[in-house]
Amino acid sequence: MKLLALSKKEAQDILTNKIYLLIVIVQIFIILGSFGLGIASSIVTDPELLDRYGVASSLKVGISEDLKYSSIADNLKEQNLNLSFLKDINEADELLGSQLVAVIRVSPEGDILLQSDTSNVFYPVVFEKINTAIQKYKLERKLEAGGLSSDLIQKIENPVVLNRITVNSGKYTDLALNSSYFVEIMYGFIVPFVLLLPFFLASNIVTDSIVGERERKTFEILLMTPYSSTLVIIGKILPIFTFSMIQSILWLILLDLLGVPIYNALILMGIMIFVGLAFIGLGILISMCVDSTKEANSAITLVLMFASFILFIPLFMKIPYFENIINFIPTVLMVKMASSPSFEPSVLFSLVPTILISTLIFGLTVKYFRHERAIRL
Amino acid sequence: MRLLKITKWELKNTLWSKKFIMIFILQLGVLILMMTFFNSFITGIDSEKGVSLSPSLSGFASIAVSDNNTILVNRINKEVLNIEKMDYKNSFARLKDGKITTVIVIPENSQKKVKRFQTISVKLYLNPEDPKQAVVLKEVNSSLEALSASISEQWIDSLIPSGKSANTRVKEEKKGESLPLQLINKMMMVVLLFLPLFLFGNMVVDSIVGEKERKTGEILIAMPLSHSDIIIGKNMAIVLTIALQLAIWILILLVAGFNIENPLLVYIGVVSTSVPIIGITSAVAAYSKNYKEAGIGLSFIYIIIVGFLIVPALAYVSNGSKWSNISPMTMIIRLFSGENTPAIDFLIPIFSIVVVSLVSYLISIKLFKRDDIVFGPRPGIFRLMLDFLGIKKGSF
Numbered sequence: 026m027k028l029l030a031l032s033k034k035e036a037q038d039i040l041t042n043k044i045y046l047l048i049v050i051v052q053i054f055i056i057l058g059s060f061g062l063g064i065a066s067s068i069v070t071d072p073e074l075l076d077r078y079g080v081a082s083s084l085k086v087g088i089s090e091d092l093k094y095s096s097i098a099d100n101l102k103e104q105n106l107n108l109s110f111l112k113d114i115n116e117a118d119e120l121l122g123s124q125l126v127a128v129i130r131v132s133p134e135g136d137i138l139l140q141s142d143t144s145n146v147f148y149p150v151v152f153e154k155i156n157t158a159i160q161k162y163k164l165e166r167k168l169e170a171g172g173l174s175s176d177l178i179q180k181i182e183n184p185v186v187l188n189r190i191t192v193n194s195g196k197y198t199d200l201a202l203n204s205s206y207f208v209e210i211m212y213g214f215i216v217p218f219v220l221l222l223p224f225f226l227a228s229n230i231v232t233d234s235i236v237g238e239r240e241r242k243t244f245e246i247l248l249m250t251p252y253s254s255t256l257v258i259i260g261k262i263l264p265i266f267t268f269s270m271i272q273s274i275l276w277l278i279l280l281d282l283l284g285v286p287i288y289n290a291l292i293l294m295g296i297m298i299f300v301g302l303a304f305i306g307l308g309i310l311i312s313m314c315v316d317s318t319k320e321a322n323s324a325i326t327l328v329l330m331f332a333s334f335i336l337f338i339p340l341f342m343k344i345p346y347f348e349n350i351i352n353f354i355p356t357v358l359m360v361k362m363a364s365s366p367s368f369e370p371s372v373l374f375s376l377v378p379t380i381l382i383s384t385l386i387f388g389l390t391v392k393y394f395r396h397e398r399a400i401r402l
Numbered sequence: 403m404r405l406l407k408i409t410k411w412e413l414k415n416t417l418w419s420k421k422f423i424m425i426f427i428l429q430l431g432v433l434i435l436m437m438t439f440f441n442s443f444i445t446g447i448d449s450e451k452g453v454s455l456s457p458s459l460s461g462f463a464s465i466a467v468s469d470n471n472t473i474l475v476n477r478i479n480k481e482v483l484n485i486e487k488m489d490y491k492n493s494f495a496r497l498k499d500g501k502i503t504t505v506i507v508i509p510e511n512s513q514k515k516v517k518r519f520q521t522i523s524v525k526l527y528l529n530p531e532d533p534k535q536a537v538v539l540k541e542v543n544s545s546l547e548a549l550s551a552s553i554s555e556q557w558i559d560s561l562i563p564s565g566k567s568a569n570t571r572v573k574e575e576k577k578g579e580s581l582p583l584q585l586i587n588k589m590m591m592v593v594l595l596f597l598p599l600f601l602f603g604n605m606v607v608d609s610i611v612g613e614k615e616r617k618t619g620e621i622l623i624a625m626p627l628s629h630s631d632i633i634i635g636k637n638m639a640i641v642l643t644i645a646l647q648l649a650i651w652i653l654i655l656l657v658a659g660f661n662i663e664n665p666l667l668v669y670i671g672v673v674s675t676s677v678p679i680i681g682i683t684s685a686v687a688a689y690s691k692n693y694k695e696a697g698i699g700l701s702f703i704y705i706i707i708v709g710f711l712i713v714p715a716l717a718y719v720s721n722g723s724k725w726s727n728i729s730p731m732t733m734i735i736r737l738f739s740g741e742n743t744p745a746i747d748f749l750i751p752i753f754s755i756v757v758v759s760l761v762s763y764l765i766s767i768k769l770f771k772r773d774d775i776v777f778g779p780r781p782g783i784f785r786l787m788l789d790f791l792g793i794k795k796g797s798f
Contacts, residue, residue, distance in 0.1 A: 044698050122577055136571040144578030146720055163570040164554060171562035177519075181561075184553040185522045185546050192498050196531040205540035208533050213462065233694075286533065288500075318693050323604050327428045334435050360462070366500030366531045 027252055031260030039268050049272060052222050056276060059215045060283050067207035072150050074204055081105040084151050087128040089114045096165055097131060100158035126151045135166055201284025211285045212364040214340055217356040220297060223272035224304040225329055230265045231308030232321040240318060254395040262305050273297050289362040299383040300355050306387035309394055353378045408635025412609060416643055429601055433651060437658055440590050463534035466493040469508040477545040483538060497529050504528050504538045516553055584719045588735050592715060595734060598647045599676045600704060602640055603683050607696040609636045610687035619776055629771045637680045644676045663740030671737060674755055675730040679707060681762030688769035728754055
């Protein structure tokens, strides 16, 4: 009952605090913004998606007017590139970089000179498309010279045929965009980032709750009540933890609605519980080391920066020496779990260091709190 | 002289604080971590292969391969896909259970088929329930394209005598630096340089809101100092602290081997940019009642400032647009890249720095002069704006 009363008071404090509620709304914008950015960058980097959304036709490639009816021009058109036929190919030098992404020159001997503006945002896709067209042109030239039958030419052009067969045909993932880049960026970064966002806020609320009370001189009164230190600290963190957990679950549902289906939600929540405990533990630790909200804010900003490095950098970097350690980092586990339709029990073993470290951080800070009672004379 | 006294006093307080020194060291730790990250990105870049800014989790998706003649398996990107040897008993069951992403089967007689000029039919089994199938499909397609090209070459070589075959040479001339490379080289560096400017907001808030909360503002105002002396003196101390940190920051970057052209001009440019940022921060702090309110205000204002700095800089990196010169961040990028820049292009950001500094300091001083803002009851922002515009009679 005592615990409930204290938790209720803390929960009321959180829910009536306009700043926290504002931050919740800001998080929704962050999620929607990240999702939109993921969609836009996937379209920009995927030739098929560019074709589907009609953007490819705006990618201008310069070619000499003499080549208007050549096979290289046909191959480039097949790739949905917008060809700009130039009367004087020398004017291409001026247009490259401003109006043209690439220029193709063919020598009388049939050799190709490709000039490209690599600083253009669409360069990787344009290069991929031009490369496909050139490879086809090279093959055609070789085959033309050989005087082979059309059947044989067709066979040589397509020596490998890929047949796609789907298993579990009744079950389909409801992805917003079936693109490799979208899957990598959403599951490989956005999902763990979004699910951990509320816990970044949680450590801030913890410091605000403890240091704020100390600044308002109400913390001493709280400690004078017949509540044990353990009860005080649990009563304080329980609503913060629940508030963060509810937000994470809501963001998980929001992502699912946006077309990023999240698998193994229960295991993910398990991971979030332990990571959340570590964040809250760090919040308590900072609260006991500082004298004011100002100091707490500075310290928590730095601690969260370090935490971001440990949690998110391994998602973007390949560090051969740490290859084995990386598989134990909670965000890496979250990526694996969120994107896998099945559950691998071996993940539970990988979760052991997270559980141990989080419990240790949390246990030690609670023990320190019970000893010092957050009062320093 | 009085102004300098305030500056000296504030600086002494800051630099003698053990906590400030600790935070200062931690900030340097953050810089070193960022530099490590930045360096790994740069060393990992191979511009020939192209640069990707997507997550690079090894073994993100998995594939079971049946390829007795090893014609395909060696072409699959092992950095992205976890390759398993096909086990007919278990692989399909594992695929159906979602434990592996795909199964690929290359015919056992594939080598014979190549020799007999027969098309190879590859079967790719996908689990549509698994979102990672898109990643596998892309990797498999690019591996198969390479395999197809190699088989085609092999067939052509055996069917067409070498003298008859037309060999097309392809040469590529690249213009400009690739966009991801520019983003990493220019944007990351400029973010590192501008980072200290945003780490001192708390100090500004403490030096202005702190006086209100600690009730020492009254004593300060009662001293024989003008309001402008107080605001400018306090802010000058913070600009000097930023200048000190930035000097150490740039020195570390140079020692670590980062290429910064015109380091002195870059230093002066970034320190100058800190002046309007501190001015805007002090205006927010002068209006705020307490730390919490100042914190929210700053979060929003800093988002706007970062947007103003970074959006034109990004526009400059991606298409070199002229209007991007309005941001001092663009000026710094051009300075540390060693670009030949006409002086007129520097006048625009310098003008924006001077104008924003003057306006922000003027607003801060005006706000600090008003008793209702310092001691309360504080007027709303709308009323304040009307006062400022002279629509209603007020202290402005």
